Amino acid sequence: MSNTVAIDLPGYAKVVYRYGRPVVLIVALLMSIPGEVHLAEVAGWDHVQVWALGTLNVAWGMPVCVSVYAACSAVIADVxxxxxxxxxxxxxxGAVAALALALTAQDVSHWIKADYMGTSWVLVGAVSSIPPLVAFHMLHMAAAPESTESVVEIEDPADEEGGDDVAKRPGRKGKPGRPGLSEAEVKKAIENLKTAGTEVTPENLGQILNRAPRTARRYLAMIERAERKARAEQKAATEPQQSGALQLSI
Structure with missing residues (x-):
């Protein structure tokens, strides 16, 4: 079993860690806007008649379809x-493709501005296809279920460990392995993480339990179900007492 150590960062490091990242992200997105707008204008995404709104320069939407899309894809991929x-x-x-798209868009735009290359039907076609492709991929990623796979499919963490009971169940194939951990052992590991000031994540819990992150995620779901059940039982036990006290006061 590995030990965890809480690291207290100095004040300036905390400021950089908390505020530096969003500042860098915002500035990088702002610097990407001119090149992407120019590329959209080259491809014909400039002034479009939009019903009663009049003529709009829709080229300003290209940074959302490129740089903001790349940032969203990176976050969604991590989650x-x-x-x-x-x-x-x-x-x-999608995150890798979005990053490549953002880099290519900047390079091509600046090459055109510096007269290193000119526009062509291939470039116009490629730039014109960006918004629908981005919309399709974002809708595809948004189709994921709200609940995570570990919460939906989990039955028993011991199944993931490949314990002896897995091999003995009829209709189940598996090899005997390490026995599953008890609820008390998992709770103790979680308390150790909290005491050390470490975030309780599947990766950190798996490290301290010497288990894979996927198995640790199942243990976390098991503890969460047990806590919900305990809270429900406690609520059910207190409700009759409160009802009796109310009748007595009346």
């Missing part, structure tokens, strides 16, 4: 990977 969502492979592929 999907951490929670083992079914669309995690698509999210990761």
């Amino acid at each position: 999907a990977k951490r929670l083992s969502l079914p669309n995690r492979k698509s999210a990761v592929a």
